[in-house]
Amino acid sequence: MRIVDVCAFYTPHGGGVRTYVEQKLAVGPKLGHEIVILAPGDRDEVIERGPNARIITLKSPRFPLDRKYWYFAESAQVHDALDQLRPDFVEATSPWRTASLVADWHGDAPRSLVMHADPLSAYAYRILGPIFSRQTIDRQFSIFWEHLRRNSRRYDMVVCANADLERRLREGGVHATATIPMGIEAGRFSPTHRDEALRARMLAACDLGPDAALMVALGRLAPEKRWPLVIDAVNAASRHAQIGLVMLGEGREQRTILKHIAGNPHVRLFAPERDREAFARIVASADGLVHGCEAETYCMTAAEARASGVPVVVPDAGGAADHAAGGAGLTYTAGDAASAAKAILQIARDRPRPGAVARTIGEHFEDLFASYAMIATGRRRAA
Known part of the structure; x- marks a missing residue:
């Protein structure tokens, strides 16, 4: 056709x-x-x-x-x-x-x-x-x-x-x-790409040692992605455990998000990684992916994390929620930073490594x- x-x-x-x-x-x-x-x-x-x-x-x-x-x-x-x-x-x-x-x-x-x-x-x-x-x-x-x-x-x-x-x-x-x-892209994402040295470098960028939990947040810096909620949730969870957050993204909300980070050394915003192999290593080297948007039609980043054996923390509405099914992660009440913080803390403490599942x-x-x-x-x- x-x-x-x-x-x-x-x-x-x-x-x-x-x-x-x-x-x-x-x-x-x-x-x-x-x-x-x-x-x-x-x-x-x-x-x-x-x-x-x-x-x-x-x-x-x-x-x-x-x-x-x-x-x-x-x-x-x-x-x-x-x-x-x-x-x-x-x-x-x-x-x-x-x-x-x-x-x-x-x-x-x-x-x-x-x-x-x-x-x-x-x-x-x-x-x-x-x-x-x-x-x-x-x-x-x-x-x-x-x-x-x-x-x-x-x-x-x-x-x-x-x-x-x-x-x-x-x-x-x-x-x-x-x-x-x-x-997702076939053959790109896998738990085998986990790199402990890379994980340690990302945590060091967050002014934390390798024993801390590393969360990543990936995507456009747009209002509907609710990145301030993600930052607030990680900050709340960090009162009870050492957690670093590495964000990769760009967009019109960059100034707003940097202002919300407010110089917190444990939360870092970087430009997107364009090299797909390097990006796959970043995803696989995290201890969890956290996402804030309940309006996703699919949520590619959560699917890529799931294929990498990385647990996801996602809203309980929209396409992102599908990727927490079957023990692949946790959902929280959409729009609720306190609920997200509880899920992040659980992942940070338990460090689960769910089985990799990927639809191509x-x-x-x-x-x-x-x-x-x-x-x-x-x-x-x-x-």
């Missing part, structure tokens, strides 16, 4: 969507499919990524709130591109305007809406949750819910990466939901594209 991903939030500057796109471009052709990423950019351009794999950018305005991104300003531009590409299957990978753009296209190819974002959890529930119930918040955001419900009826499938998101969407009246979990990104795409093939076959038979 020729699968066209209309991907409004692709940027060459990094992030989870870019990682997913690069993996799709690598895996899809191996499974016999042609993969085309249709994204906004500074210019009209075709970027070849090998046989049956390419990125096509359409000249578009920069996104005003984050200049690393662009947005599709004209529906005709996207529709003309889809007409020329004549896809066998179309994906919309943003629930915002892109969902409507793809739904409005007059072509007869089947299509899916892939939920790479959980906007209500990332924004509305996080900001308003301390004041209002979720039912009240959902009523106040009824326009967004109706947007999802209306568009979902024009899609053959709404793809979720975790069961919690699928359940909430289904209960909210969203049509044709399905859970297809994502996965190849398995994800095998399942996803098999679902697409069934839908396309059903359409042809009906026709």
Whole structure:
């Protein structure tokens, strides 16, 4: 099949969507499919990524709130591109305007809406949750819910990466939901990459000796990631045990997070590690991974920690919670620093090394594209 991903939030500057796109471009052709990423950019351009794999950018305005991104300003531009590409299957990978753009296209190819974002959890529930119930918040955001419900009826499938998101969407009246979990890079993460000397150096950077517990926190420095909560939880747990926290990330919240660290020598923020082999050693050398975001659709970093035999401390909501199942870690009450501190302290004291479990990104795409093939076959038979 020729699968066209209309991907409004692709940027060459990094992030989870870019990682997913690069993996799709690598895996899809191996499974016999042609993969085309249709994204906004500074210019009209075709970027070849090998046989049956390419990125096509359409000249578009920069996104005003984050200049690393662009947005599709004209529906005709996207529709003309889809007409020329004549896809066998179309994906919309943003629930915002892109969902409507793809739904409005007059072509007869089947299509899916892939939920790479959980906007209500990332924004509305996080900001308003301390004041209002979720039912009240959902009523106040009824326009967004109706947007999802209306568009979902024009899609053959709404793809979720975790069961919690699928359940909430289904209960909210969203049509044709399905859970297809994502996965991690095959062969990259393993307990065998644990490096005690590296672990000691990271603890020394936190002004602690090798007997202390080393927690890592990985990801974009964005408000929905709740890094201040993670820092507060580690600080609270550190009153009862020696714990160092190494954070790897960059983003618009860097100044806020450094201010929150407030010079604490046991909490260090470093730039992301771009070398994947070195990154795998960092993850495997930790005693635990702690994450603050309850709005993850999958939580790649928690999956990578689990594959490395490293216990996770994650919220009890969203995609991150799935990675604590089966004894692989502990969950805490989402948004509650005191609850997170108790879980961190338990990991710091017990130092568990759970068995490594990993679903690969190849398995994800095998399942996803098999679902697409069934839908396309059903359409042809009906026709």
